[in-house]
Amino acid sequence: MTSLTTGTDGGARPPQETVPAPELLRALAAVTTADASPRRRAEYSSDASNYRVPPQVVTFPRDREEVLATLEVAREHGAPVTARGAGTSVAGNAVGPGVVLDFSRHMNAIGEIDPTQRTAVVQPGVVMSSLQKAAAPHGLWFGPDPSTKNRATLGGMIGNNACGPHALAYGRTADNVRSLDAVDGTGRVFTAGAGLDSLSRVDGLERLVSANLATIRTELGRFTRQVSGYSLEHLLPEHGRNLARMLVGTEGTLVTLLEATVELQPLPTAPVLVVLGYADMPSAADAVVPLAALKPLAIEGMDARLVDVVRRAVGSVPDLPRGAGWLFCEVGGRDEAEAMANARALVAAADCVDSMIVTDAAQSAALWRIRADGVGLAGRTPAGNPAWPGWEDSAVPPEHLGAYLRDFDALMATYGVDGLPYGHFGDGCIHVRIDVPLERASDVPTFEGFMNDAAALVGKYGGSLSGEHGDGRARSGLLPHMYSPEALSLFEQVKGLFDPRDHLNPGVLVRPDAITENLRRPQAITLGATGLALAHDRGDLTTAVHRCVGVGKCRADNSGAGGFMCPSYQATGDEAHVTRGRARVLQELARGTFAKGWAAPEVQESLDLCLSCKACGRDCPAGVDMASYKAEATYRRYRGRLRPIPHYVLGWLPRWARLTTALPPVASTANAVLGWAPLRRALFPLLGMDGRREMTAFATERFSRWFPRRAQADSSRSGAEESRGVAVSSTGARRRTRDVILWADSFSENLDPTGAKAMVGLLEQAGYTVRIPQQQACCGLTWISTGQLDGARRRLRGVLDILGPAAAKGVPIIGVEPSCTAVLRGDLTELLPEDPRSAQVAGAVMTLAELLLHPELGPGQDWEPPSLKGTTLVVQPHCHHYSVMGYEADIALLRRTGATLTQLAGCCGLAGNFGMEKGHYDVSVAVAENALLPALREAPPGAVYLADGYSCRTQAEHLAHVRGRSLAEVLVSE
Numbered sequence: 001m002t003s004l005t006t007g008t009d010g011g012a013r014p015p016q017e018t019v020p021a022p023e024l025l026r027a028l029a030a031v032t033t034a035d036a037s038p039r040r041r042a043e044y045s046s047d048a049s050n051y052r053v054p055p056q057v058v059t060f061p062r063d064r065e066e067v068l069a070t071l072e073v074a075r076e077h078g079a080p081v082t083a084r085g086a087g088t089s090v091a092g093n094a095v096g097p098g099v100v101l102d103f104s105r106h107m108n109a110i111g112e113i114d115p116t117q118r119t120a121v122v123q124p125g126v127v128m129s130s131l132q133k134a135a136a137p138h139g140l141w142f143g144p145d146p147s148t149k150n151r152a153t154l155g156g157m158i159g160n161n162a163c164g165p166h167a168l169a170y171g172r173t174a175d176n177v178r179s180l181d182a183v184d185g186t187g188r189v190f191t192a193g194a195g196l197d198s199l200s201r202v203d204g205l206e207r208l209v210s211a212n213l214a215t216i217r218t219e220l221g222r223f224t225r226q227v228s229g230y231s232l233e234h235l236l237p238e239h240g241r242n243l244a245r246m247l248v249g250t251e252g253t254l255v256t257l258l259e260a261t262v263e264l265q266p267l268p269t270a271p272v273l274v275v276l277g278y279a280d281m282p283s284a285a286d287a288v289v290p291l292a293a294l295k296p297l298a299i300e301g302m303d304a305r306l307v308d309v310v311r312r313a314v315g316s317v318p319d320l321p322r323g324a325g326w327l328f329c330e331v332g333g334r335d336e337a338e339a340m341a342n343a344r345a346l347v348a349a350a351d352c353v354d355s356m357i358v359t360d361a362a363q364s365a366a367l368w369r370i371r372a373d374g375v376g377l378a379g380r381t382p383a384g385n386p387a388w389p390g391w392e393d394s395a396v397p398p399e400h401l402g403a404y405l406r407d408f409d410a411l412m413a414t415y416g417v418d419g420l421p422y423g424h425f426g427d428g429c430i431h432v433r434i435d436v437p438l439e440r441a442s443d444v445p446t447f448e449g450f451m452n453d454a455a456a457l458v459g460k461y462g463g464s465l466s467g468e469h470g471d472g473r474a475r476s477g478l479l480p481h482m483y484s485p486e487a488l489s490l491f492e493q494v495k496g497l498f499d500p501r502d503h504l505n506p507g508v509l510v511r512p513d514a515i516t517e518n519l520r521r522p523q524a525i526t527l528g529a530t531g532l533a534l535a536h537d538r539g540d541l542t543t544a545v546h547r548c549v550g551v552g553k554c555r556a557d558n559s560g561a562g563g564f565m566c567p568s569y570q571a572t573g574d575e576a577h578v579t580r581g582r583a584r585v586l587q588e589l590a591r592g593t594f595a596k597g598w599a600a601p602e603v604q605e606s607l608d609l610c611l612s613c614k615a616c617g618r619d620c621p622a623g624v625d626m627a628s629y630k631a632e633a634t635y636r637r638y639r640g641r642l643r644p645i646p647h648y649v650l651g652w653l654p655r656w657a658r659l660t661t662a663l664p665p666v667a668s669t670a671n672a673v674l675g676w677a678p679l680r681r682a683l684f685p686l687l688g689m690d691g692r693r694e695m696t697a698f699a700t701e702r703f704s705r706w707f708p709r710r711a712q713a714d715s716s717r718s719g720a721e722e723s724r725g726v727a728v729s730s731t732g733a734r735r736r737t738r739d740v741i742l743w744a745d746s747f748s749e750n751l752d753p754t755g756a757k758a759m760v761g762l763l764e765q766a767g768y769t770v771r772i773p774q775q776q777a778c779c780g781l782t783w784i785s786t787g788q789l790d791g792a793r794r795r796l797r798g799v800l801d802i803l804g805p806a807a808a809k810g811v812p813i814i815g816v817e818p819s820c821t822a823v824l825r826g827d828l829t830e831l832l833p834e835d836p837r838s839a840q841v842a843g844a845v846m847t848l849a850e851l852l853l854h855p856e857l858g859p860g861q862d863w864e865p866p867s868l869k870g871t872t873l874v875v876q877p878h879c880h881h882y883s884v885m886g887y888e889a890d891i892a893l894l895r896r897t898g899a900t901l902t903q904l905a906g907c908c909g910l911a912g913n914f915g916m917e918k919g920h921y922d923v924s925v926a927v928a929e930n931a932l933l934p935a936l937r938e939a940p941p942g943a944v945y946l947a948d949g950y951s952c953r954t955q956a957e958h959l960a961h962v963r964g965r966s967l968a969e970v971l972v973s974e
Contacts, residue, residue, distance in 0.1 A: 020036040020056035020057050021056070021077065021079075023077065024056065024057065024073070024074075024077045024079055024099075025057055027073045027076070027077065028057060028059055028070060028073050028074075028099070031066060031069035031070060031073060032059050032060065032061050032062070032066040032069065032070050033059060033060040033061075033062070034057050034058070034059045034060075035057065035058050035059075035060075036056060036057040036058070037602075038588075038593070038594065038602050039576065039585055039601075039602035039605050039606055040058050040576070041054045041055055041056075041057075041058065042054065042584050042585045042587075042588040042593065042602065043058075043575050043576055043581040043584050043585060043606075044058050044084070044087070044095070044100050044102070044575070044584075045095065045520075045584060045588065046095055046520055046550060046584060046587075047084070047087045047088065047089040047090075047092060047093075047094040047095050047550050048087065048088045048089055048090045048389065048549055048550030048551055048552060049089060049090050049091055049092035049093075049095070049389055049390070049472060049473065049474055049549075049550070050092065050388050050389060050390050050438065050474065050519050050520055050521065051092035051095060051472075051473045051474070051518045051519060051520060052095070052518055052519070052520035052523065052587075053092075053095040053096055053097050053473075053518050054097070055082070055095070055096060055097065055098060055099065055100040056079060056097065056098050056099065057079075057098075057099055057100070058099075058100045058102060059099060059100065059101050059102065060102050060105045060106060061101055061103070061106065061107060062106040062107070063106075063107065064258050064259070067101065067107075067183075067256065067258060068183060068187075068189070068258075070099065070101060071183060071187065071256060072187060074098065074099045074503070075185075075187060075501075075503060079098035079099050080096050080097055080098030080099070080502075080503060080504070080505070080506050081096070081098060081099050081100075081101065081252075081256065081503060081504055081505070082094065082095060082096030082098070082099070082100050082101070082252060082504075082505050083100075083101050083103065083124070083155065083159065083252045083256050083257065083505075084100050084101065084102050084103065084104070084156075085103055085104050085124065085125060085152065085153030085154075085155045085156030085157075085159075086104055086127070086148070086151045086152050086153050086156055086552050086555055087550060087552060087575075087580075088148050088151060088152055088156065088550065088551065088552040089156065089160065089469065089470065089472060090389040090390075090392045090393070090469050090472075090474070090550075091160075091389075091390075091392070091466065091469050091470050091471060091472025091473065091474040091475060092472040092473030092474050092508075092518075093159065093160065093251040093252065093470050093471070093472030093473070093505065093508055094156065094159075094472075095473075096505055096506070096507075097506075101256070102125075102575070103123070103124040103125035103153065103155050104125040104127075104153055105125070105573060105574075106125065107123040107124055107125040108123055108125035108126050108127065108130070108153070109122075109123045109126070110122055110123075110126055110130065110131060110134050111123075111259075113134060113135055113138060113140075113264075115138040115139075115140065118140060118263060118264045118265070118266075119178055119261050119262065119263055119264060120134070120135060120142075120261070120262055120264055121259060121260070121261050122154045122259070122260055122261075122262060123154075123155075123259055124153060124154060124155025124156075124158070124257045124258070124259070124260070125153050125154075125155060126153060126154045126155075127149075127150065127151060127152065127153055127154075128142065128145065128146070128149040128150075128152050128153070128154060128157060129149045129150040129556075129557075131154065131262075132145070132149070135264050136267065138264075139266060139267050140264035140265065140266060140267060141264060141265060141267050142176060142262060142264055142265070143166055143167070143169065143170020143171060143176055143265045144157065144162055144163050144164045144166065144167050144170060144171065144172055144173045144176060145164040145165065145166050146162045146163065146164035146468070147164065147165075147371065147372045148551070148552065148553075149164070150556035150557060150558075151552045151553065151555040151556040154260060154262065155257050155260075157173045158173055158177065158180070158247075158248050158249075158257060158260060159248075159249070159250070159251050159252050159257070159470070160173075160227075160249060160251060160468065160469050160470040161173050161174050161227050161231070161248050161249030161468060161470065162468055162469075163225070163424065163427065163429070163467070163468040164424075164468075165298040165300050165328075165330070165371075165424055166297055166298050166330075167224075167424065167427060167468075168292065168296065168297065168298055168299060168424070168426040168427055169295070169296070169297040169298065169332075170265050171224075172224065172225075172227075172248075172468070173248055173249075174231060174234070174245045174248035174249060175245070176262055176263045176264075176265075177244050177245055177248055177260060177261075177262055177263070178193070178244065178261040178262060178263050179191055179192060179193040179244050179260070179261045180192045180193075180244045180247055180248075180255070180257060180259075180260050180261075181257070181258040181259040181260070182247065182255035182256060182257050182258055183255060183256050183258060184202070184254060184255045184256075184498040184499060184504075185254070185255075185498055185499025185500065185501060185502075185503040185504045186498075186499070186500065186501075188201075188202075189258075190202075192243040192244040192247055192255075193242070193243065193244050194240045194241060194242040194243070194244065194245075195240065195241055195242075196241055198241065198242075198243040198244070199235065199241050199243055201243070202243070202497055202498060203497070204497050205235070205243075205494075205497055206241075208490070208493055208494065208497065209232065209235045209236070209241075212232075212486075212490050213236070215484070215486050215487055215490055216232045216233055216235070216236060216490075217233070217236065219483060219484060219487045220232050220233040220487070221233030221234075221239075222397075222462065223395075223397045223398075223428065223462075223464075224427055225395035225424075225427045225428055225429045225464055225467035225468065226395070226463075226464040227249055227395070227464055227466045227467055227468055227469075227470065228464045228465045228466045228470075228471050228475065228479060228482055228483075229471070229479060229482070229483060229487070229491055229509065230246070230249075230250060230254075230490075230491050230494055230509070231245070231246055231248070231249050232246060232490065232494065234246040249470060250509070251470045251471070251472060251505060251508055251509060252504055252505040252508075253495060253499065253504050253505045253506075253508055253509050253510065254494070254495065254498035254499055254504065255498060255504070256504065268297055268330075268332040269332060269333060269334060269335060269336075269339070270332070270333065270335060270336040270339045271297060271330050271331065271332045271339065271364075272330070272331050272332075272333075272339045272340060272342070272343040272357060272358070272359055273328065273329070273330055273357070273358040273359075273364040273367060273368075274296075274328075274329040274330075274331060274343050274346050274347060274355065274356070274357055274358075275320060275321055275326055275327070275328055275329075275355065275356045275358065275367065276321065276323075276326060276327040276329065276346075276347070276350045276352040276354075276355050277320065277321035277322050277323025277325075277326055277352055277353045277354040277355065278323050278324070278325045278326065278327070278352055278353055279323065279324060279325065279353060280324050280325045281301060281303045281324075281325040281405055281421060282325075282402045282403075282405040282406050282409075283325060283402070284301055284323075284325040284326065284327050284425065285301065285401040285402035285404075285405050285425055286401075286402035287327065287350060287351060287352065288327070288398050288401055288425045288426060288428075289398055289399050290349060291327070291329065291346060291349060291350060291426075292398065292426050294331075294342070294345060294346055294349060296329045296330060296331045296342075296346060296426070297330040297331060297332050298328070298329065298330040298424075298426065299327055299328070299329050299424070299425050299426030300327065300328040300329075300371060300422070300423070300424060300425060300426075301325065301326070301327055301328075301421070301422055301423055301424075301425035301430075302325070302326045302327075302328060302370065302371065302374070302422050303324070303325055303420055303421055303422055304323070304324040304325065304326075305382055305420050306374050306377070306378060306420040306421075306422050307320065307326075307370060308382065309374070309377045309378070309380065309382060309420060310370050310373050310374055310377055313373065313377050313621070313623070314373060315886065317366075317370050318363060318366045318367050318370075320356075320367075321352075321353070321354035321355050321356050322353050322354035323352070323353045323354055327350075327352075327425060328367065328368070328371065329346055331343050331346055336359075340357070340359070343357045344357070371422065373621050374420070374422055374621075377621045377622070378419075378420045378422070378431070378432070378433045379433055379547070379549050379551075379621070379622045380622075380623070381418045381419065381420065381435045382418070382420075383418065383435075384536070385418070385435040386435060386438075386543070386546065386547070387418070387419055387420070387433035387434055387435040388433055388434060388435070388436060388438055388521075388549070389433055389474070389549060390433075390434070390436075390447075390451060390474045390475075390515075391432065391433075391434055391450075391451060391454050391474075392431060392432070392433065392469055392474070393423070393429055393430070393431055393466055393467045393468050393469045394429075394430055394454070394458050394463060394464065394465055394466070394467060395427065395428045395429040395430065395458075395463055395464045395466070395467030395468075396428045396458060396461040396462065396463030396464075397428055397461070397462060397463065398425070398426065398427065398428040400428070400461040400462070400463070401425060401428050401430075403461070404430075404457070404458075404461050404463070405421065405430070407457055408421075408430075408432075408454070408457060411450075411453060411454060411457060412434065414453075415436070415446065415449075415450050415453075417434050417435050417436050417450065418434070418435050419432040419433055419434040419435065420432065420433070423467075424467070424468075427467065428463070428467070429467030429468060430467075434450065436450050438519065438521040438522055439521060439522065439524075439543075440522055441522045443522060444516050444519065444522060447516065447519075448515065448516050451475075451478060451515055452478065452481070455475070455478040455481035455482065456481050458481070458482065459481045459482050463482075464482065465478055465479065465481070465482055471508065471509055471512075472508055473507060473508060473512070473513055473515070473517075473518065474515060475515070476507075476508050476509050476510075476512030476513075476515075477512045477513065477514050477515045478515065479509075479512075491509065491510050492510050492511070495509070495510040520546075520587065521546055523591050524542050524546065524587065524590045524591050525542065525590055525591065525592055526540055526542050527540060527541040527542045527589075527590050528540055528541065529541055529632065530632075530635070530636060530639075531631065531632045531635035531636065531787070531789040531831075532628055532631065532632050532789065532827075532830045532831065533829070533830045533831070533833040534628070534632070534830070535829070535830065535833060536623070541586075541590070541629065541632055541633075542590040544625070544628075544629060545583050545586040545587050545590060545624075545629060546587060546590075547583075547620075547622045547623050547624045548579070548580055548583030548584070548587070548620075548622060548624045549622055550580055551580075551620075551621060551622060552580055553565075553619065553620060553621060554566040554569060554578045554579035554580055554616060554619075554620060554624075555569060555575075555578050555580065557570070558619055558905065562903075562905050563615065563618075563619040563905060564613060564615030564618075564619060564879055564882055564883065564905060564906055564907060565579060565613070565615035565616045565619040565620065566578050566579045566615070566616060567611055567613060567615070567879075567906055567907035567909065567911075567927045567930065568609040568610065568611060568923055568927065569581075570906065570927070570930045571909075571923055571926035571927045571929070571930060572609075572923065572926070576605070576606065576609075577609045577610075579616045579620060579624055579626050581606065582606045582607060582610060582626055582629075582630075583624055583626070583629075585602060585603060585606040586603070586606075586629060586633065588602075589603055589633075598633060598636045598637040599637055603633060603637070604637075607630045607633060607634070608919075609920070609923055610626055610627070610630050611879075611907055611909075611911035611914045611927070612626075612627040612630055612631070612785050612911060612912070612914065613627065613879035613880070613883070613907045613911055614627045614822070614879060614880050614883035614884060615879055615882065615883050615907070617883050617884075618882065618883040618884075618886075619883075627785075628827075628830070630787070631784055631785065631787050631789065632787075632789075633787070634786065634787025635787040635788070635789045635790075637787070638787060638788075639790075643786075643788075644688060645686075645687055645688040646687070646688035646689065646786070646913060646916075646917050646918075647786040647787075647788065649687045649688060649689065650688075650689070650782060650786070650912075650913035650916055650917065651782050651783055651785070651786035651788055651913065652782070652783075653696075653746075653782050653913070654746030654747075654750070654778045654781075654782060657698060657746060657750035657751055658746065658749075658750055658776070658778075660698045660750070661698050661699050661700075661702050661749075661750045664700045664701065667698040667699065667700045668700050670698055671695075671697050671698055671700075674695040675694075675695055675697075680693075680694070680695055684918075685918060688917060688918050689916050689917060689918055690916065690917065690918050690919075690920070690921040692921055693915070693916055693921065693958065694958050696751055696954065697751070697752075698750060698751060699749070699750055699751055699752065699753055701753070702749055702750060702753065703744045703748055703749045703753035703756045703757065703772075704744065704749060704772065704776060706753060706757065707760065707772050710757075710760070738768060738769070738812075738857070739768070739769045739771055739811055740763060740768045740769070740770060740771070740811065740812045740813075740814055740851065741771055741772070741773065741803065741806045741811055741812065741813045741814065742756065742759060742760060742763065742770050742771070742772050742814050742816070743772075743773060743777060743803065743813050743814065743815055743816065743845075744756045744772065744776075744816055745777075745778070745779060745781075745815070745816060745817045745820035745821075746776070746778045746779075746781075746820070747816075747817045747820065747950045748816040748817055748950075749776055751950065752950055752953070754966070754969065755816055755817075755948065755966035755968055755969060756816045758966060758968035758969040758972045759814070759816060759848060759966075759968040759972075761968075761972045761973075762848070762968045762971055762972040763814070763848075763851075765863075765972065765973055766852060766859035766863045767859045767860070767862075767863060768859070773802045773803065774802075775798075775802050777798060777799045777802040777803060778795045778798070778799070779792075779795060779796060779799055779820045779823040779824055779827075779828075780792030780793070780794075780795035780796055780823065781819055781820050781823050781912070782912065782913060783795065784823065784827055784831075785912055785913060785914075786913065789831060792827075792831055793831050793832060796823075796827075796828055796831055796832055796838075797832065797835075799824065799828070799841070800832070800835060800837040800838065800841060803824075803841050803844075804837040804840065804841060806844070807837070807840040807841045807843070807844035807845075808837070808840055810844070811844065812844060812846050812851055812857055813841070813844045813845045813846065814845075814846055814847070814848055814851055815845055815846070815847060816948075816966075817948070817949070817950055818847070818878035818880050818881035818885070818948050818949050819878060819880040819881075819912065819949065819950075819951070821845060821847060821880075821881070821884075821885065822880035822881065822883070822884035822885060824841055824842055824845040825842055825845055825884050825885055826842075826884045828841060828842050829842055847881070847885050847889065847890070848967055848968060849889035849890040849892070849893045849967065850885070850889045852865075852893060853889050853892060853893055864896070865893060865894075865896050865897045865971050866897060866971060866973055867897060867898050868897035868898055868899035868970070869897075869898035869899070871897075871899045871900065871942070871943075871944060872899065872900045872901075872902065872939060872940050872942070872943040872944070873894060873899045873900070873901050873902065873943070873944050873945075873946045873970070874902045874904065874935050874936060874939050874943055874944070874945045874946065875890075875891075875894065875901055875902065875903045875904060875946045875947075876904045876908060876932060876945070876946065876947040876949070876952045876956075876964070877890070877903070877904070878947070878948055878949030878951070878952055879907050879908075879911065879949075880949075881948065881949070890967060891903065893967075893971075894946075894967075897971070902935060902939070902943075904931045904932060904935055905931060906927070906930045906931040906932070907927055907930075908927070908928055908932050908947070908949070908951060908952040908955040908956070909923075909924040909925065909926070909927030909928035909930075909932065909955055910924060910928075910951040910952070910954055910955035910958075911924075911951060912951055915951070915955065924955075925959060928955055928959055932952075932955065932956065932960075933959060933960055936956060936960045936962050937960070944965055944970060945962050945963070945964045945965065946964065946965055946966070946967060946970055947964040947965075947966070948966045948967055952964060953966075
C-alpha cells in the first residue's frame with residue numbers, strides 16, 4: 001500500500017484499495033457464491049476489533065464441498081484464507097487480506113443430537129443459542145455460553161476457545177469438543193479426536209510434542225483461562241493426546257473447520273442468583289478463591305461505574321446490594337431446596353458489604369442483562385470517551401486477581417486513561433475497554449506503549465494475554481511478554497506442520513503483524529456534521545459511525561429480548577442489511593475509500609434497505625443510530641441537487657395531504673380516483689412507488705375542523721347536564737383538573753383522525769380540558785426520513801412558534817402519531833439545538849400513556865382504565881415509540897385493564913415511506929413476516945390489533961386485512 005495522500009479537506013486520505021485479481025474471482029465464482037464488490041469488501045473489512053483488513057473477496061459456501069473447492073482455488077492462486085462466523089471477534093482474528101469464508105449465511109445446520117451420548121453435530125455457522133434451543137427438549141445444553149451467544153457461531157467459539165460465565169462449572173469450549181472435521185493449509189482433510197491415532201494424521205506432530213515435553217509442561221496449561229498461543233498441553237500423554245481440543249483456540253491459523261461434534265451437559269436445575277456487594281472491584285476479586293471452593297456455576301464481577309453507564313443508557317437497572325463492586329454468583333442443586341441451601345452457604349462464606357438472593361427468573365434475567373448490555377456500553381467511559389477493545393480479556397490465576405486489578409488501575413492512571421472492568425472473576429478473566437486515544441496517527445505510540453506495559457503486567461502475575469477471545473491481531477505481537485523464545489519457536493513449528501505456506505489467517509499468532517498495523521480509527525477523516533448536530537459525538541459523523549465496534553447485537557434474534565433491530569437483516573440474513581454492515585460502509589466513506597464520496601453507489605446500496613426504524617439507537621449497546629446517519633448522509637448527497645421522485649412524492653406527503661384535504665370534495669375525488677386499482681398500478685411506478693401498494697386515503701374531514709364542532713356540541717350538552725347539577729369542563733370533561741394540548745400531526749390531521757378523536761374523548765373522561773393548536777404544526781418527519789433536513793428545520797421552527805408558548809408554561813403536549821411525537825422528543829434538539837425552545841418543547845411532549853401514568857400530571861386515583869378482561873390485544877409498538885420514548889408506560893397501562901397481551905417485538909415493515917417505495921415491497925413484506933403477520937394469523941377470534949402507528953395499521957390492513965385500533969380507541973368508553 002502506498003502512503004497516504006492529502007485530500008481537498010486537508011485530511012489524510014488513503015489511496016484506493018487494490019482490486020481483487022479477476023482470475024481469482026472467476027475461479028471462485030465457478031465453485032461458490034463470491035462477491036468482490038467494494039461495498040461487500042467494506043462490510044467485511046473489520047470484525048469487533050480495532051483492525052481494518054479489507055478482503056479481496058467474500059465467499060458464502062453452502063456445504064462442505066463448496067468449502068473444499070473454495071480452499072483449493074485459494075491455494076492455487078496463493079490467496080490467504082480467513083474463516084468467519086458472526087464476526088464478533090474483538091481481537092481481529094476474523095479479518096484477513098485474501099478470501100473470507102462467511103459460514104454464518106448457509107452452513108448453519110444442526111445435525112444429530114444424541115441425548116444418550118450427550119453430543120451434537122454442528123456446522124461452523126450454527127449460532128450458539130440455536131444449539132441451546134435444539135438441545136433443551138432433551139434436558140441438555142452447551143456449557144460455555146458467552147454473552148454474545150445469540151449471534152456467536154460455534155465455529156467462531158471453537159476458533160477462539162470461547163468460555164462465558166458458566167465456564168467455571170462447565171469448562172471452556174475446548175473442554176466440550178469431542179471431534180472436529182477439518183482441512184488444513186495443505187488441503188489435507190481429517191477428523192481430529194483424541195489418542196495417538198488422531199495425532200498420526202499430521203506428520204511429525206507426535207515427534208514434535210515428544211521433543212518439547214518440558215516446554216509444554218512448564219509454560220502451557222498453567223491455569224484454566226490460559227488461552228493465548230497454541231494450547232499444546234492437550235497433546236500431552238497425560239491429557240489423552242487430544243488433537244481436537246488442541247485445535248480449539250488456534251484461530252483458523254492451522255485448519256478450517258468443516259463440522260464439529262460437541263459435548264452437551266445437563267441443564268442446571270433451578271439455578272439461584274446470589275449478588276454480593278463489596279467496597280470496590282479489587283475487594284470483590286479478593287473474595288473469589290474461597291467462594292469458588294463452594295462450586296458455584298458462575299462468579300461474575302461488575303463495577304459500579306459500568307452499572308451507572310447501563311443505567312443511563314437503558315433508563316433503569318434492578319436494585320443491587322450496597323457496594324461499588326459486585327459478584328454475580330449463580331448456584332445450582334439437584335432441586336430448588338438444595339439450590340437455596342447452596343445459595344445461603346455462599347452468602348455465609350462471603351465477607352461482603354451486602355447481599356441478595358434472587359429466585360425469581362424474570363428478576364434474575366434482568367440482573368444478568370446488566371452484564372450483557374455492558375458488553376457494548378463498556379465502549380464508552382463515564383466521561384463519554386470512546387473506549388476500544390484490544391486489551392479486552394486478559395486473565396490471571398484467580399488468587400492474584402485482586403492484586404492485578406489494583407496494579408492495572410494504577411497503570412491506567414499512569415497513562416491517563418480509563419476503562420470499565422467486569423468479567424469472569426471465578427476464572428480470573430477481566431473484560432475492559434480502554435479509552436486510549438486512537439483518532440489520530442499521533443495517538444498510536446501511546447496505544448502501543450500501554451499495550452506493551454499491560455502485557456508485561458499480566459506476565460508478572462503469570463497470566464494470559466487472552467482469557468477467551470484469542471490473540472488475533474491485537475495481542476499476537478505481545479506474546480513475547482508471556483512466552484519464552486522456545487515456546488514461540490514451538491508454535492512456529494506447529495504452524496509449519498499444518499500450514500507450511502502460511503495460507504490460513506496469516507499475521508495472527510505466528511509471525512504476527514505489529515499490533516499497530518491496520519488500525520481502523522486513525523485512518524479516518526473528520527467529516528463533521530452539517531445536517532444534524534450529532535451532539536453525543538462532538539458534532540462529527542466520523543466519530544458517530546465509529547461507535548460501531550462490531551459487537552454484532554444487530555445480527556441477533558433480538559425479539560426474545562424485546563428488541564427491534566435490525567428488521568431488514570432479520571428478513572434477509574445478509575450482512576449488507578445489518579446496522580454493523582452499514583456502519584462499516586460509512587466508516588469506509590469516512591476513510592475516503594469511495595471515489596464518489598457521498599454520491600458513491602456503495603453508500604446508496606448500503607443505506608437503501610435501512611427502514612430508519614431507530615431501533616438501533618435503543619437496542620445497540622454502543623449507541624449506533626443508523627437512522628440519523630442515513631438522514632445525514634442522504635442530506636449531504638442531495639443537498640442543492642435534484643432528488644429522486646419519491647423524495648418529492650412521499651417526502652412531501654404532508655404538503656400534498658394538506659392541499660388535498662383543504663376541500664372535502666377534493667379529498668373524496670382523490671380517494672375515488674387513486675383507489676381505482678388499474679390507475680394506481682400504472683401511476684405508482686411513475687412516482688417511484690410500488691404498484692402493489694394501496695393508496696393512502698385522505699380524510700374528508702380534518703381533525704381540526706371536527707374538534708370545534710364537537711366542542712360546540714359538548715357545550716350544548718353541558719348546559720343540560722349542569723341544570724341537573726353535574727359539573728363539567730368547557731369541553732365536557734368531568735372533574736376538570738388541568739389543560740393539555742393535543743397535537744394532531746399531519747397524519748392524524750389529514751389522513752386518519754380516528755385516533756386523535758378517540759384521544760379527545762379519553763382525555764376528557766380522565767378529567768382533562770383538551771385544547772388544540774390554532775394552526776397545524778408539521779414536524780417534518782417525512783423530510784427527515786428522506787434527508788431533506790433544511791426543509792425539516794423550517795417546519796420545526798414553525799412547531800416551536802406554535803407549541804413553544806404552551807411548553808414554556810408547562811402545559812403537557814400530547815402527541816398522537818408515535819413517529820411524529822418521537823421527532824419532537826429527539827430529532828428536534830438535533831436539528832435546532834441552538835434554539836432554547838427546542839429543549840422546552842421536547843420536555844413538554846408526552847405520549848398518552850406517559851400522561852395517564854404520570855405521578856403529578858396524571859388524572860388521579862379516581863380514574864381507572866376500563867376492564868378488558870377476556871380480551872386479547874395483539875400489541876404492535878411503533879418502532880419510534882419503542883426507540884425514543886420507550887413503550888413501558890403503555891404496557892403498564894394496558895396491564896391495568898386486565899387484557900391478555902401479546903406484545904410484538906420488531907418493525908411492521910412499512911416504516912413510513914420505506915415500504916411504499918419501489919424496490920422495497922418484498923423486503924417490507926418479509927419484515928412483516930418476522931413478527932406482525934404470524935401474530936395476526938395466530939391470534940384468537942375476537943382479538944384486537946392495537947397499533948398507534950399509522951404505518952403499522954396500514955401494513956396490517958394491506959397485508960392481513962386487519963384493522964388496527966389505537967390505544968385511545970381501545971381505552972375510551974363509548
